[in-house]
Amino acid sequence: MKKVNTKNFRKTLSKFSTGITVVCVKNNNSIFGKTVNSFNSLSLNPPMVLFSLGNYSSSIKKFSKTKFLSINILSSKQKKLSDNFALTAPNLEDIKFIEGTNKTVIIPNCIANLECELMDKIKRGDHIIFICKILELQSNDKLKPLVYFNSKYF
């Protein structure tokens, strides 16, 4: 075993394969989205999930102040969306967002979408953990997931 540093921590954690989500909020008619793979299920009853965002992110305030948000789980055909929403200023022009029932915006053609209510935020280290209750959801059995492993898409 080796002593931990930022480089070997990142490298080691990259060996844990994940799906990829884009978390979206709508704030004063502007849409903000971030690519997030720190998503996980938290509770079955009530249905809850969590994800974490760096407190240095340019849009952290938009996410911290929201009541509702959507979590969009990307399909294997949505690599470009993942790259786009990892940018500070993602291009939103080509995305035909669907209005959710809870003041959320949903990305179309995902393998799954969750509409959530933000229940809790926990600051730990340089990230904030967002705990969300699921209000509505949908999934598509015909699509394959976008998988992230070793800092590459699969």
Ligand SMILES: Cc1cc2nc3c(=O)[nH]c(=O)nc-3n(C[C@H](O)[C@H](O)[C@H](O)COP(=O)(O)O)c2cc1C
């Ligand atoms: C595959 C992938 C997964 C990511 N997962 C997270 C994550 O879970 N949490 C996070 O804060 N940033 C994550 N990021 C980085 C953000 O998408 C974004 O680049 C970062 O927050 C900087 O945003 P900013 O330029 O708006 O400050 C991920 C990026 C990629 C490409």
